[in-house]
Amino acid sequence: MTIETVSTNVAFGGVQGVYRHASTATGTDMTFSVYVPPHEEGALLPVVWFLSGLTCTHANVTEKGEFRRACAELGLIFIAPDTSPRGEGVPDDAEAAYDFGLGAGFYVNATQAPFDKHYRMQDYIENELPAIIAAHFPADMQRQAIMGHSMGGHGALTISLRNPGRFRSTSAFSPIVSPLSCPWGEKALGGYIGQDRTQWRAYDSVALIADGARLPDLLVDQGGDDNFLESQLKTHLLTEQCASVGQPATIRMQPGYDHSYYFISTFMGEHLTWHADRLKG
Amino acid sequence: MTIETVSTNVAFGGVQGVYRHASTATGTDMTFSVYVPPHEEGALLPVVWFLSGLTCTHANVTEKGEFRRACAELGLIFIAPDTSPRGEGVPDDAEAAYDFGLGAGFYVNATQAPFDKHYRMQDYIENELPAIIAAHFPADMQRQAIMGHSMGGHGALTISLRNPGRFRSTSAFSPIVSPLSCPWGEKALGGYIGQDRTQWRAYDSVALIADGARLPDLLVDQGGDDNFLESQLKTHLLTEQCASVGQPATIRMQPGYDHSYYFISTFMGEHLTWHADRLKG
Incomplete structure (x- = not known):
């Protein structure tokens, strides 16, 4: 469980690092970034996971997410994994489309050949990477939060719903709330999991809540001018499901905002403050 | 003096835009970005110019500078021009090196062929682009500030020193303080201006101050672990020159920080607050 340091940069008094390791879950090298805020020697800090969307690597949110200022002020470690396995021998979408294969792991364990060999992002995010974080960083794994954007919002919601008690707080920007109900989801889950x-x-996330999974609370921000809102994201399905079963949730439509990091960065500080409130103590 | 809108994204309640226009100064199309913060209809807002460093376009600081939050809070328009002319017929460095030609205009008017035709970044930044900003954006041109990074820090300092009274405040991150005294400067000024x-x-900037130019104040932050500090940036030359003639200046060495946007973004908010204090009223 060794990791290689790709780069470190001092930022907001802490260290933004990028690291690489040989993943047993995916059978490939995986790259991730970790921001460790300024802290007292020996302290263990709460952890925020950020799962990224289609086409992204760890780098997108690391460069454009504007999370470091808030993490430095609030004392949060911020972890940004990659969105799929990559490298020689990793199969991609047949037409190299952006919404399946490389950059589009959907945070599932694939069961369908040829994807079942490497596309095990669920194992990677739920099991392997947390152990690496615990071993190599000053992380208090009793105080974890999870968030994500778009495909990564789907990842954050579903991983948290499937692992009750692991995350003290869960939030998302423009999540794919129901892969069962949109073309991105149908293509991805059909390809990775099969047609059942x-x-x-x-x-x-909508089905998990319908089937009884619950979280203490949820925070979701969705851009009102997001091109993918009606066709893919369908936020209202989550709003309605939460309301119908009494799942506490703050799901906000933000007029004028789109699907980009200009949207994410605008509300990043507020989400991190919300998580920090729930990670205290 | 028409401009074309390349993109707009809502961010922090304002609008981050990217625009393109046919420049008479450079004889090429030029692209720049402008962030307009939320404001009352009809209000005119103070303007901050950000000049970028070698290899950059408008996009680097626009994506990674983390300026929008502070600009939204402080009510500042933020302008990021490109660093050189580009396009068909624009000559580059003979070996396409990063430190001359494309992405390396050094904010001068070239006098040497073949660069004198298009490399007129001084005219562009000092005259043409300000007129475009005044015509197309809710900008109060009586309240301007200027800042920049590396080559752009050189640009900000020298443009402000040559235009006394135009900018109420001037700051820089890791500026090239004396092109006369470093390899980057010798190559660029030799190539653009000739050997005199x-x-x-x-x-x-050091020579301008030695020759009598003055500013009300200066703010400079320099990373202590910047790889270019000793060979190219030589901050101490500016510190010494300011001290020797009584030019007010706050020139700070920031231990551990490098030359990257991780450094810039860390201190961006503080610089913008400093500018805003001087732009008020």
Whole structure:
């Protein structure tokens, strides 16, 4: 469980690092970034996971997410994994489309060949990477939060719903709330998991809540001018499901905002403050 | 003096735009970005110019500078021009090196062929682009500030020193303080202006101050672990020159920080607050 340091840069009094390791979950090298804020020697700090969206690597949010200032002020470690396995021998979408294969792991364990060999992002994010973080960083793994954007919002919601008690708080920007109900989800889960849609329910936040999973609270921000809102994201499905079963949730439509990091960065500080409030103590 | 809108994104309640226009100064299309913060209809807002460093376009600081939050809070328009002319017929460095030609205009008017035709970044930044900003954005041109990074720090300092009274405040991150005294400067000014070094003094902040130019104040932050500090940036030359003639200046060495946007973004908010204090009223 050794990791290689790709780069470190001092920022906001802490250290923004990028690291690489040989993943047993995916059978590939994986790269991730970790921001460790300024802290007292020996202190263990709460951890925020950020899962990114389609086409992204660890680098997008690391460069454009504007999270370091808030993490430095609030004392949060911020972890940004990659969105899929990569490298020689890793199969991609047949037409190299952006919404399947490389950069589009959907945070599932694929069961369908040829994807089942490397596309095990669920194992990677839920099990392997947390152990690496615990071993190599001053992380208090009793105080974890999770958030994500778009495909990564789907990842954050579903991983948290499937692992009750692991994350003290869960939030998302413009999440894909129901892969069962949109073209991105149908393509991805069909390709990775197969055509038995009952198997998809473990990877669908609306279905998980319908099937009884609960979280203490949820925070979701969605841009009102997001091009993907009606066709893919369908925020209202989550709003309605939460309301119908009494799942506490703050789901906000933000007029004028789109799907980009200009949107994410605008509300990043507020989300991190919300998480920090729940990670205290 | 028409401009074309390349993109707009809502961010922090304002609008981050990217625009393109046919420049008469450079004889090329030029692209720049402008962030307009939330404001009352009809209000005119103070303007901060940010000049970028070698290899950059408008996009680097726009994506990684983390200026929008502070600009939204302080009510500042933030302008990021490109660093050189680009396009068909624009000559580059003979070996396409990063430190001359494309992405390396050094904010001068070139006098040497073949660069004298397009490399007129001084005219562009000092005259043409301000007129465009005044015509197309809610900018109060009586309240301007200027800042920059590295080559752009050189640009900010020298443009402000040559135009006394135009900018109420001037700051820089890791500026090239004396092109007369470093390899980057010698290559660039030699190539653009020719070998008569007396002509370079108008493009050298240390020489301009030695020759009598003054500003009300200066703010400079320099990373202590910047790889270019000793060989190219030589901050101490500016510190010494300011001290020797009584030019007010706050020139700070920031231990541990490098030359990257991780450094810039850390201190961006503080610089913008400093500018805003001087732009008020």
